[in-house]
Amino acid sequence: MIKGSETGVGRYMPKFLALLLGFWGSAFLFGGVQLASLGGSLYYAVSGGLLLISAVILWRLSRWGLYIFGLLLCTTVIWAVWESGLDAWALLPRLGLFAVFWGLLLLPISRRNLGGGPHLASPVNAIVVGVGVILPVAIIVASFVVANVRDGTAADQPPRGIPLASLGAGSDWTQVGATPAGVRYSMLNAVDPQNVDRLRVAWTYKFGAPVPGGLQVTPIKIGNSLYACNGYNVVVSLDPDTGKERWRFDPKVGPEAYAFPVCRGVAYYSIPGAKGACAQRIYTNTKDARLIALDARTGQPCRTFGNNGTVSLLEGMGDVPTGYYHQTSAPTIARGKIVLGGFIIDGQYWGEPSGVVRAFDAISGKLAWAYDVGRPTQTGAPPPGASYTRATPNAWAPMSYDDAVGLVYVPTGGATPDHYGAMRRPFDEEIGSSIMALDVETGRRRWVFQTTHHDLWDYDVASQPVLIDIPSPGGIIKGLLQPTKRGEIFLLDRTTGRPLDQVEERPVPQAGRVPEEHLSATQPFPTRMPPLDGGRLSEAMMWGLTPFDQLWCRIKFRQARYDGPMTPPGLTPSIQYPGYLGGMNWGGISVDAGRGIVVALTNHVSNYMQSVPRKEADTMGLEIYNSKMTSAAIKSQMRMAIQAGQPYAAAKEPFLSPLAVPCQQPPWSRLTAVDLASGKILWSQPLGTGKDSGPLGIASHLAVRMGVPAVGNSLVTRSGLTFIGASTDRTFRAFETRSGRLLWQSPLPASGNGGVMTYLSRGKQFVLVSAGGHRMLRAPDGDTIVAFALAEKVP
Numbered sequence: 001m002i003k004g005s006e007t008g009v010g011r012y013m014p015k016f017l018a019l020l021l022g023f024w025g026s027a028f029l030f031g032g033v034q035l036a037s038l039g040g041s042l043y044y045a046v047s048g049g050l051l052l053i054s055a056v057i058l059w060r061l062s063r064w065g066l067y068i069f070g071l072l073l074c075t076t077v078i079w080a081v082w083e084s085g086l087d088a089w090a091l092l093p094r095l096g097l098f099a100v101f102w103g104l105l106l107l108p109i110s111r112r113n114l115g116g117g118p119h120l121a122s123p124v125n126a127i128v129v130g131v132g133v134i135l136p137v138a139i140i141v142a143s144f145v146v147a148n149v150r151d152g153t154a155a156d157q158p159p160r161g162i163p164l165a166s167l168g169a170g171s172d173w174t175q176v177g178a179t180p181a182g183v184r185y186s187m188l189n190a191v192d193p194q195n196v197d198r199l200r201v202a203w204t205y206k207f208g209a210p211v212p213g214g215l216q217v218t219p220i221k222i223g224n225s226l227y228a229c230n231g232y233n234v235v236v237s238l239d240p241d242t243g244k245e246r247w248r249f250d251p252k253v254g255p256e257a258y259a260f261p262v263c264r265g266v267a268y269y270s271i272p273g274a275k276g277a278c279a280q281r282i283y284t285n286t287k288d289a290r291l292i293a294l295d296a297r298t299g300q301p302c303r304t305f306g307n308n309g310t311v312s313l314l315e316g317m318g319d320v321p322t323g324y325y326h327q328t329s330a331p332t333i334a335r336g337k338i339v340l341g342g343f344i345i346d347g348q349y350w351g352e353p354s355g356v357v358r359a360f361d362a363i364s365g366k367l368a369w370a371y372d373v374g375r376p377t378q379t380g381a382p383p384p385g386a387s388y389t390r391a392t393p394n395a396w397a398p399m400s401y402d403d404a405v406g407l408v409y410v411p412t413g414g415a416t417p418d419h420y421g422a423m424r425r426p427f428d429e430e431i432g433s434s435i436m437a438l439d440v441e442t443g444r445r446r447w448v449f450q451t452t453h454h455d456l457w458d459y460d461v462a463s464q465p466v467l468i469d470i471p472s473p474g475g476i477i478k479g480l481l482q483p484t485k486r487g488e489i490f491l492l493d494r495t496t497g498r499p500l501d502q503v504e505e506r507p508v509p510q511a512g513r514v515p516e517e518h519l520s521a522t523q524p525f526p527t528r529m530p531p532l533d534g535g536r537l538s539e540a541m542m543w544g545l546t547p548f549d550q551l552w553c554r555i556k557f558r559q560a561r562y563d564g565p566m567t568p569p570g571l572t573p574s575i576q577y578p579g580y581l582g583g584m585n586w587g588g589i590s591v592d593a594g595r596g597i598v599v600a601l602t603n604h605v606s607n608y609m610q611s612v613p614r615k616e617a618d619t620m621g622l623e624i625y626n627s628k629m630t631s632a633a634i635k636s637q638m639r640m641a642i643q644a645g646q647p648y649a650a651a652k653e654p655f656l657s658p659l660a661v662p663c664q665q666p667p668w669s670r671l672t673a674v675d676l677a678s679g680k681i682l683w684s685q686p687l688g689t690g691k692d693s694g695p696l697g698i699a700s701h702l703a704v705r706m707g708v709p710a711v712g713n714s715l716v717t718r719s720g721l722t723f724i725g726a727s728t729d730r731t732f733r734a735f736e737t738r739s740g741r742l743l744w745q746s747p748l749p750a751s752g753n754g755g756v757m758t759y760l761s762r763g764k765q766f767v768l769v770s771a772g773g774h775r776m777l778r779a780p781d782g783d784t785i786v787a788f789a790l791a792e793k794v795p
Contacts, residue, residue: 013110017101018058018065024101025051031551038558040539043079044551047072063114066105073098083540089666089706093543093550164593164676165469165476168718171760176218176265176330177588178715178757180401181467184590186758189719190765195790196721196734196744202766202789203243204749207234210781213260215772218713218755219785222268222280225296226759228770230783231261233286237299240761243787247299253287260775261287264398264586264755265330267338268296269362278302281362285327285340289313289320291360306365313342316370317353318387322627325353329586332399332408334440336362339408341395344416346458347641347650348624350423352416354387355394359443369443373427379443391416391423393432397586398464402478405495407437407446409467409480413460417643419569419611419650421454422516433459435482435490437497447497451484453520456569458580458652459485463588467494468676481591483584486565487533487602489674490526501528501679509563512570514611516647523566528679532584532672534604536564537577543665544657545695553663556655560608569609569650577664579607579654581776585711587726592716592737596676599714599722599737601687603669604707605662608655617642617649638776659695660778667707671714671724673740683740688727692751697778703729709777715756715767725752725769728779732769732786750782764789 025048032044050072057065076098084090104110168185169178178184191199207215211231219228219238225246226238232253237246253261267283280296291313293305301309313327314320324345332339337359344352359368369379374389382388397411412435415421415428424432433455436448452459463483470477480494491500505522513519525531542557544550560573567574582603589600612620622642623629641650655663662668667686675682686707693708694700712726721743722735728751734744754770767788773779 014058014061014113017104017110018055021051021055021058025055027548031555035555035558040554040558061113066114069105073102093545093547097547164596165471166593168593173221173757173759174268175220176398176755177464182398182400182464183466183593184713184715185593186717188717188758188760188765191721191767191790192719193721193736193743198790199744199788200791202787205238205243205785207783210783211261212775212781213262214753214774214781215770215783216262216264216754217770218265218757219768220266220268221759227266227282228785229263229266229284231263233263233284235266235282235284235294240759249294249299251286251292262328264328267331267333269333271363283331283338285331287326289326311360311365316381316388320353323625328396329398332401333362334401334408337368337440338362339399341410343396344394345625347417347643349644350417350646351390354390355392356388357395357410357438371438371443371445373431392428397462400465400467402467402494406440408440409465410436410438411461411465412436414455417641417646418458419456419641420643420646420648421456429454433461435461435465449492449497451482451490451524452486453523457576462586463584466589466591468591481589483589483600485578485580485583485585487531487578487583488526489529491529501526508566509568512561512572512574513568514570514648519568530674530679530681532600532602533565533578537562537575537606537664541664543663545659545661549657549659553657569611571611573608573610575606575655576609577606579605581605587711587713590714590716594718595737597682597737598674598676599716600672601669601710601714601724601726602672603709605668605709606655606664607652610651611648612651614647622649660697661695669707669710669727673737685740688729692729711774711777712753713755715758717758723756723767725756727751728777748786749784751779753779
């Protein structure tokens with residue numbers, strides 16, 4: 001009989017804890033043996049066995065069970081620090097549960113019924129208790145403190161500070177990217193690092209109701225008016241001082257046009273010498289493939305443009321099922337022409353609509369030219385009964401324009417379907433996932449530079465090309481920076497397309513492809529601009545909110561093929577990293593021209609992929625996209641590319657744990673500044689806290705910096721500030737561009753996954769962000785534009 005034994009709840013507490021340890025140990029032993037058999041860590045199998053031994057001894061009410069658990073805890077602390085260093089988020093799932101369970105074992109209600117072994121008041125007990133409780137807690141707390149006070153990763157040397165000859169936006173913001181060069185740089189400096197903490201909400205504007213897909217627009221400002229659109233292409237004109245609506249135009253697109261409607265901007269054009277109605281125009285390209293011209297003063301359609309203000313973008317396209325062809329980016333205005341490409345829905349069937357790039361006269365709406373890669377010598381419309389070449393790479397991302405050299409710079413995606421390329425033709429292979437320069441007058445291609453050869457990963461060039469003028473002893477060098485989903489930034493001569501920095505063709509993984517597929521043996525890598533791809537994954541980087549889903553992720557990692565960047569999809573699971581979200585997505589980069597600093601937002605979330613044989617895929621009941629699909633069917637579309645008519649479908653989804661959090665450890669996004677002169681990283685830090693994220697989409701309310709998934713634009717100013725929303729924690733932030741120091745932040749009604757811009761009105765500088773949410777990032781939809789300005793007095 002044990003002295004001091006109790007009756008009631010107390011005597012059952014150790015047995016209850018023993019049962020929990022038994023379940024824990026069984027899970028670790030079962031999963032650990034599986035992991036070890038795949039060549040993974042032995043820790044889980046060994047610790048599972050020790051947990052089971054501890055559970056059996058505790059069930060017998062012996063304090064030796066407590067000490068065995070304590071010994072395992074101490075060993076786990078050493079293993080965790082050895083495997084992951086002092087990374088706060090990496091340590092949490094490894095040590096958190098151990099520390100909590102150790103605390104439960106040491107509760108008086110647990111200890112009083114334990115006998116045998118060293119007395120609980122002995123020095124041995126004191127040492128075990130001290131190490132077992134204080135050390136893991138101290139390590140976790142200290143690592144979180146360090147993670148939230150440091151400013152980021154500094155470069156080995158300060159920036160050289162070589163200013164570029166490029167200029168940014170002035171008092172107006174006339175293009176989605178600030179200027180035709182897409183720099184997202186403002187010359188305004190009324191808001192600066194010394195007074196930015198005085199920014200307050202000046203006004204807000206709501207479109208009326210959130211649109212599926214959120215609000216991703218970057219408003220433009222011309223004169224005394226702001227112009228913006230929502231996902232159903234409702235265009236509004238707002239007072240820049242108050243946000244009051246002046247006019248609204250609704251093209252009546254309707255929800256059936258596309259499941260996740262997006263409008264990232266509108267375009268403005270002033271007809272030289274014209275006066276009266278429609279002398280100044282706003283253009284929008286819609287989800288149902290219309291190009292519409294509106295009077296900038298009244299919002300009324302310009303009746304002399306096309307057919308009563310509308311041009312059908314389906315002319316010459318042949319058969320286009322509803323929702324398969326539409327625009328997401330703002331049109332590009334170049335020498336009186338409206339240049340646009342189009343978004344083609346991914347992964348449905350070979351033979352989807354053409355990716356043709358077209359230019360229309362900005363006054364009449366008549367077709368000026370078309371660049372159809374399948375018929376490059378014919379720049380007009382196809383003859384009656386024919387169509388532009390189907391299944392060619394499309395161009396959905398924002399374009400840039402240089403009037404001096406007469407070129408429009410067009411980022412391209414891949415040919416459909418995205419994850420199987422055996423059917424691609426030579427001209428598809430030539431321009432897929434590239435940046436190409438088209439002559440603004442004729443539409444003829446001047447040059448093309450490919451960022452991914454034979455793209456099987458959906459590495460569309462999604463970011464706007466950024467045009468920079470670089471001073472040199474021999475004169476101005478006309479450069480072009482092209483960010484990619486791969487996390488690479490290419491620096492090219494924009495007149496010729498030749499790299500200004502050396503680009504190496506490096507061997508990439510070849511094993512695991514499906515038999516019918518061919519791969520490119522090499523892929524291009526810039527050698528001076530630093531890779532922002534998140535590095536190479538490893539089993540130790542697998543993560544979870546608990547040790548159980550972390551173990552699950554480690555097993556899934558070992559079960560998949562991962563040979564580094566560009567691991568090809570195949571019949572066995574493979575890991576794609578960066579995933580198809582990026583790297584850098586449509587938010588692109590910003591360039592501080594005065595300091596020669598590039599600011600980039602990158603995502604670091606991997607995808608789990610697998611090619612599924614046609615016969616097997618057909619038994620799954622998959623169907624190609626149609627506009628009448630249920631929401632459940634649309635969600636399945638996000639997980640499986642049907643690729644009808646091809647030998648394989650493609651399973652493709654974010655690599656998430658059973659608790660719906662990424663399987664790799666945070667950060668899942670970073671904001672990074674690169675010195676353009678030296679190619680060195682000045683600083684890099686996680687963007688966003690976990691307060692609005694959590695398991696199964698439940699908010700954790702933990703305002704601790706972790707780097708949450710983020711999509712959106714940044715803005716840099718001459719005063720030395722970088723503004724960004726983008727993160728899913730519903731916060732708008734301002735950083736010091738040179739150091740990365742966080743200077744100011746403000747809550748938003750939804751995550752700021754839309755664009756950021758700034759302008760001057762009546763002597764006051766405003767900073768705007770679209771708080772629209774992002775369904776793919778599990779951020780609730782919003783539809784609010786929020787404007788900030790300096791408060792005259794701060795209490």
